Amino acid sequence: xxxxxxxxxxxxxxxxxGREARGRVSALDAMLPDEPVRRDRATLLELANEYADxxxxxxxxxxxxxxxxSVLVLTVVQDVPSFQGHERWGDxxxxxxxxxxxxxxxxxxxxxxxxxxxxxxxxxxxxxCAALIGASPNPDETARRLxxxxxxxxxxxxxxxxxxxxxxxxxxxxxHTTMLSQPPLWHWLMSDHYMFVFWSQWHVHDVARxxxxxxxxxxxVAASVWVARRRxxxxxGRAVGWSALGVALLAIRAALWLGSPTPAIASGPVPDxxxxxxxxxxxxxxxxxxxxxxxxxxxxxxxxxAPS
Amino acid sequence: xxxxxxxxxAFARGLCRSSADGDDLYQEALLRAFTRxxxxxxxxxxxxWLFRIxxxxxxxxxxxxxxxxxxPFHGDDAAGDGAARADAGYxxxxxxxxxxxAARRARQALAxxxxxxxxxxxxxxxxxxxxxxxxxxxxxxxxxVKSRLARGRERLRAHYEGGRIDDAIPxxxxxxxT
Numbered sequence: 001x002x003x004x005x006x007x008x009x010x011x012x013x014x015x016x017x018g019r020e021a022r023g024r025v026s027a028l029d030a031m032l033p034d035e036p037v038r039r040d041r042a043t044l045l046e047l048a049n050e051y052a053d054x055x056x057x058x059x060x061x062x063x064x065x066x067x068x069x070s071v072l073v074l075t076v077v078q079d080v081p082s083f084q085g086h087e088r089w090g091d092x093x094x095x096x097x098x099x100x101x102x103x104x105x106x107x108x109x110x111x112x113x114x115x116x117x118x119x120x121x122x123x124x125x126x127x128x129c130a131a132l133i134g135a136s137p138n139p140d141e142t143a144r145r146l147x148x149x150x151x152x153x154x155x156x157x158x159x160x161x162x163x164x165x166x167x168x169x170x171x172x173x174x175x176h177t178t179m180l181s182q183p184p185l186w187h188w189l190m191s192d193h194y195m196f197v198f199w200s201q202w203h204v205h206d207v208a209r210x211x212x213x214x215x216x217x218x219x220x221v222a223a224s225v226w227v228a229r230r231r232x233x234x235x236x237g238r239a240v241g242w243s244a245l246g247v248a249l250l251a252i253r254a255a256l257w258l259g260s261p262t263p264a265i266a267s268g269p270v271p272d273x274x275x276x277x278x279x280x281x282x283x284x285x286x287x288x289x290x291x292x293x294x295x296x297x298x299x300x301x302x303x304x305x306a307p308s
Numbered sequence: 309x310x311x312x313x314x315x316x317x318a319f320a321r322g323l324c325r326s327s328a329d330g331d332d333l334y335q336e337a338l339l340r341a342f343t344r345x346x347x348x349x350x351x352x353x354x355x356x357w358l359f360r361i362x363x364x365x366x367x368x369x370x371x372x373x374x375x376x377x378x379x380p381f382h383g384d385d386a387a388g389d390g391a392a393r394a395d396a397g398y399x400x401x402x403x404x405x406x407x408x409x410a411a412r413r414a415r416q417a418l419a420x421x422x423x424x425x426x427x428x429x430x431x432x433x434x435x436x437x438x439x440x441x442x443x444x445x446x447x448x449x450x451x452x453v454k455s456r457l458a459r460g461r462e463r464l465r466a467h468y469e470g471g472r473i474d475d476a477i478p479x480x481x482x483x484x485x486t
Contacts, residue, residue: 003465010464011433013417016410018434021321021330025314031335 040140047143048129054147054154054300055125056118061157063114065221068164072213125150151300152228158296159289160224166292167216167285170252212278216285227293241294244287251284312355315435316362322430323366325419333369337362359445363427370423417467425460432457 129146136142227235234240258277320337321330341361348357418426427446431437439457443450 006465006468007461010414010417010461010468013410013414014429014433016407017322017414017418018318019407020411021318021327021434022314025317026331028310028313031317031331031338 052126054150056122057158059118059121061161064161064165156228244290248287322434337365428456429460
């Protein structure tokens with residue numbers, strides 16, 4: 001075919017496409033529902049999404065909290081031979097697995113486990129939400145009630161879990177530098193998980209550190225429940241959250257900086273040097289709590305939404 | 309809104325592989341337009357503004373389609389057959405099979421073009437817009453639009469000449485001098 005013929009064919013095909021495209025265009029109202037209807041649908045979807053996200057956050061928080069709690073409990077069990085469960089714990093496969101040096105993928109397994117649980121939780125929550133909304137004569141009200149019901153759990157568990165996890169490792173890292181001739185703790189986190197668990201537990205074995213951690217754990221859980229119940233508006237501010245995160249990072253860095261090499265102190269009274277570092281770490285922990293609580297509150301804006 | 313609605317919907321349909329996809333694209337553009345209506349300063353430029361939104365949404369779709377192409381979680385959606393079936397409901401009852409085939413060929417050829425050339429060709433050839441109007445929608449100079457039109461047309465020609473759709477070309481084409 002000649003160039004002219006091809007050009008004519010292209011033009012006629014495009015004209016046919018134009019005619020087809022202009023045919024049977026739906027009315028504007030049919031393509032775009034009324035403003036209130038659209039807003040209601042958007043709100044419904046937003047609430048359903050909030051419920052599923054809340055469930056996933058709660059699962060993440062619960063697993064983080066369970067991890068830190070189990071480390072603290074296991075430290076006690078491991079150190080007290082007179083404890084009833086000591087023998088059973090020592091012979092269990094979990095103890096063997098936790099302390100074996102073969103499995104370098106252990107942190108990945110833990111993370112994968114948490115990820116699978118959170119994904120499954122989100123899926124189940126989404127399915128339940130869809131079923132309840134579908135069966136309800138008043139879907140908006142049902143969705144709003146579901147979102148309001150999950151919000152306190154999500155806020156409390158997420159805040160407590162993430163903060164406890166952060167504080168545990170902040171304490172372990174901040175007080176590690178008392179050890180001479182040892183690389184920083186995150187070196188072990190990257191290269192050898194067994195050594196990481198070993199050294200972090202070694203620091204937790206310090207009586208004062210263990211006591212501080214238990215106190216911090218209790219305070220974090222209690223404060224998280226308080227935040228979930230009261231939801232103070234001042235914490236919702238984005239500036240508050242980010243500033244607190246900055247303070248937390250600076251404080252942990254300062255605690256590290258204060259930890260110049262000194263002989264290890266495994267027990268006994270806490271000297272002044274440690275007292276300063278404990279104070280700085282405590283400030284970091286409080287700031288971290290504020291940052292996480294602020295983030296959790298911003299993720300659950302149920303109370304701010306006006307009822308329909 | 310009403311005078312622009314039909315033309316804009318037709319433009320969106322011309323950009324996509326099927327009229328159903330075009331309507332989805334146009335609906336998304338309408339939603340975006342409604343949420344950003346406060347940002348429209350010159351009401352006289354409403355048509356250009358709406359076309360510009362359709363173009364923006366179309367480019368987002370193209371980007372997403374590119375990502376989906378590399379994703380292991382999206383198989384081929386058999387766009388050709390599905391689109392043909394979907395388009396059947398959009399045609400008038402007196403629509404001839406030859407015309408439907410011509411429209412399908414045009415869609416197939418347009419799909420081969422880069423997004424900017426496809427938009428320019430659709431606005432110029434399907435909507436009959438002027439070069440200056442297209443330039444305002446695409447936020448480029450008139451000469452850039454002319455260049456896009458020429459290159460797009462050249463690619464369409466090459467696509468038709470390449471034999472990929474020769475089988476579908478009817479026997480008797482008006483003005484065929486070969």
